[in-house]
Amino acid sequence: MQRLTGIGVSPGIAIGRAVLLLQNPLVVRFPVKAGRVDDEVARLERARRLSEEQLREIKARVTRGASDLGHLFDAQILILQDPMLLARAIDVVRREQVNAEWALQRAFEDVSAIFDEIEDPYLRERRGDVADVAGRLRMNLGYGRSAGRELFRDVEEGSVLITDELTPSMAAQVDWTKFAGFASDTGSRTYHTAILARSLHVPAIVGLGDASARVLPGSTVVIDGATGDLLINPAEDEIEATRARAARWARALRSYEHYRSVPAVTGDGLAISIQANVELPDDLLFAQEYGADGVGLYRSEFLLATISPDALSEDVQYEAYRAMLQRMAPLPVTVRTFDVDEEQLVSWPQGLERGRAATAARSRGPLGLRAIRLMLARRDMFRTQLCALLRAARHGRLRLLFPFVSGIEELREARAVLKEAAEELERRGETAPAVPVGVMIEIPSAAVTADLFAREVDFLSIGTNDLIQYSLAVDRTDARVSRLYEPLHPAVLRTLRHIVRAAAHQGTPLALCGEMASDPVLLPLLIGLGLTEFSMSPSAIPVAKQVICQVRAANMRRVAQRVLRMATVEEIERHLLASLGEVVRRATPDDERVDGAT
Numbered sequence: 123m124q125r126l127t128g129i130g131v132s133p134g135i136a137i138g139r140a141v142l143l144l145q146n147p148l149v150v151r152f153p154v155k156a157g158r159v160d161d162e163v164a165r166l167e168r169a170r171r172l173s174e175e176q177l178r179e180i181k182a183r184v185t186r187g188a189s190d191l192g193h194l195f196d197a198q199i200l201i202l203q204d205p206m207l208l209a210r211a212i213d214v215v216r217r218e219q220v221n222a223e224w225a226l227q228r229a230f231e232d233v234s235a236i237f238d239e240i241e242d243p244y245l246r247e248r249r250g251d252v253a254d255v256a257g258r259l260r261m262n263l264g265y266g267r268s269a270g271r272e273l274f275r276d277v278e279e280g281s282v283l284i285t286d287e288l289t290p291s292m293a294a295q296v297d298w299t300k301f302a303g304f305a306s307d308t309g310s311r312t313y314h315t316a317i318l319a320r321s322l323h324v325p326a327i328v329g330l331g332d333a334s335a336r337v338l339p340g341s342t343v344v345i346d347g348a349t350g351d352l353l354i355n356p357a358e359d360e361i362e363a364t365r366a367r368a369a370r371w372a373r374a375l376r377s378y379e380h381y382r383s384v385p386a387v388t389g390d391g392l393a394i395s396i397q398a399n400v401e402l403p404d405d406l407l408f409a410q411e412y413g414a415d416g417v418g419l420y421r422s423e424f425l426l427a428t429i430s431p432d433a434l435s436e437d438v439q440y441e442a443y444r445a446m447l448q449r450m451a452p453l454p455v456t457v458r459t460f461d462v463d464e465e466q467l468v469s470w471p472q473g474l475e476r477g478r479a480a481t482a483a484r485s486r487g488p489l490g491l492r493a494i495r496l497m498l499a500r501r502d503m504f505r506t507q508l509c510a511l512l513r514a515a516r517h518g519r520l521r522l523l524f525p526f527v528s529g530i531e532e533l534r535e536a537r538a539v540l541k542e543a544a545e546e547l548e549r550r551g552e553t554a555p556a557v558p559v560g561v562m563i564e565i566p567s568a569a570v571t572a573d574l575f576a577r578e579v580d581f582l583s584i585g586t587n588d589l590i591q592y593s594l595a596v597d598r599t600d601a602r603v604s605r606l607y608e609p610l611h612p613a614v615l616r617t618l619r620h621i622v623r624a625a626a627h628q629g630t631p632l633a634l635c636g637e638m639a640s641d642p643v644l645l646p647l648l649i650g651l652g653l654t655e656f657s658m659s660p661s662a663i664p665v666a667k668q669v670i671c672q673v674r675a676a677n678m679r680r681v682a683q684r685v686l687r688m689a690t691v692e693e694i695e696r697h698l699l700a701s702l703g704e705v706v707r708r709a710t711p712d713d714e715r716v717d718g719a720t
């Protein structure tokens with residue numbers, strides 16, 4: 123057996139026989155007689171018409187599938203209509219008197235070279251759309267394979283597609299009833315094909331390097347879209363184990379589906395608000411699809427993952443915030459101001475891989491000039507962000523959140539910069555709406571003084587990722603101590619209780635947006651501690667809702683009271699799992715803690 127590891131971009135497991143699709147073009151060149159030049163041009167134009175028809179058809183199909191990914195194909199139609207590709211190819215046919223395929227290849231290479239020069243990694247990646255359009259034109263020039271679905275007509279159901287590159291339009295045309303998943307040599311998490319795969323619920327791995335050269339057609343392969351593992355010719359027991367895991371997954375997925383559109387209310391009628399943590403715009407799609415009650419944490423520093431700090435002008439930011447607010451309206455969007463350190467400001471995006479909260483928290487300089495501290499030291503940058511946010515606030519329900527605040531002075535200073543931003547807008551003749559302001563409670567000093575913050579803010583949001591590591595003095599990146607990073611530590615639970623009481627005493631709304639809320643074992647305990655508003659990664663929302671609907675808040679309050687008197691994590695965990703019983707077993711098919719407790 124051989125194991126290759128790439129980037130898992132769409133979770134789920136696929137086992138089947140490999141079908142290979144190689145898209146790398148083989149292009150011939152030959153001269154055409156002067157009298158045939160017009161025919162070659164006509165072939166290009168016909169290919170353009172056909173391609174446009176196909177793209178419109180793909181767009182309609184994708185949109186029918188309740189996905190709003192149709193815009194991906196609008197971009198491709200625009201590329202088709204843009205003179206940069208086709209007019210360039212026609213020009214090559216006429217000037218050099220060569221066949222249409224060769225001219226198209228030449229035009230594509232010219233355009234690719236322009237994209238390669240672009241510094242912005244997001245825009246550079248859009249070169250893939252141009253390649254996709256060029257591939258479709260090539261196909262429609264009449265050589266090689268027939269278009270789209272026809273291509274896989276005779277493929278056995280349950281196959282696994284292994285490819286050098288799967289372009290978005292090809293992915294949208296593949297008959298996924300035939301394929302259980304796909305793996306490709308190229309691609310990234312943000313490439314449109316990955317987005318499509320998640321939306322179609324097709325297990326997928328990208329960025330495998332040379333998988334298409336290693337896998338023989340017809341060999342048995344296993345794809346794990348969560349871990350990014352591709353197994354080639356696995357042994358029988360390996361396949362059996364994977365099958366069992368796949369069955370658990372499928373069962374879990376079926377039960378989650380139902381909870382997408384169901385409100386989160388406990389068995390005894392307590393309504394819980396579940397919002398989404400958002401990093402990149404694609405997350406919004408999932409937030410909406412999974413029925414989030416709003417965006418509880420937009421990590422705005424992820425704007426820097428696609429736009430360099432120098433290019434992040436007020437207008438560019440305004441557009442990004444406006445789009446998000448408009449899209450979520452009338453639901454609230456909580457934007458956290460930049461939480462970066464100095465080094466990340468210069469080295470972004472390399473300084474921060476796209477990662478979930480844990481990664482983000484880990485890669486920042488832990489105790490230095492970061493987040494609100496850095497913004498107060500770089501007031502221009504801070505004011506620019508706040509101006510952009512205040513302008514965008516007109517388009518939806520914005521809430522402003524300041525990260526990594528350690529004392530009231532920082533909050534007051536940040537508010538002063540917010541006031542400056544509002545005055546600046548007024549000077550320009552624009553109105554600055556009043557926006558609710560909150561702080562993250564993620565440093566122990568802020569937790570201890572939560573009552574002071576509760577008096578001065580409109581809301582509080584607990585960041586358990588940082589709060590736990592600083593409360594317990596555990597650097598999670600240090601493997602020798604990472605087992606001490608323990609959300610169920612009595613100190614963490616007591617701290618949470620303290621914050622809940624402080625907020626309740628002042629009547630200040632309180633949310634929790636750290637990873638702790640995504641854990642189906644911990645979420646009921648958090649409800650028992652008195653929390654009713656959570657924000658989590660969108661993919662965790664259906665499971666969270668399932669758990670909430672099955673527990674009773676009154677029971678969880680009793681459990682919380684009991685565990686708050688316990689001395690060790692082990693005792694607390696045992697009691698919690700025993701109290702949750704079936705609820706949590708159903709929600710966590712792969713959880714060792716739960717297996718261990720039975």
Ligand code: PEP
Nearest residue numbers: 479483585586587588636
């Ligand atoms: C946290 O610290 O819990 C949090 C939500 O923020 P981040 O993970 O981005 O530090």
Ligand code: MG
Nearest residue numbers: 483564585588
């Ligand atoms: Mg944090």
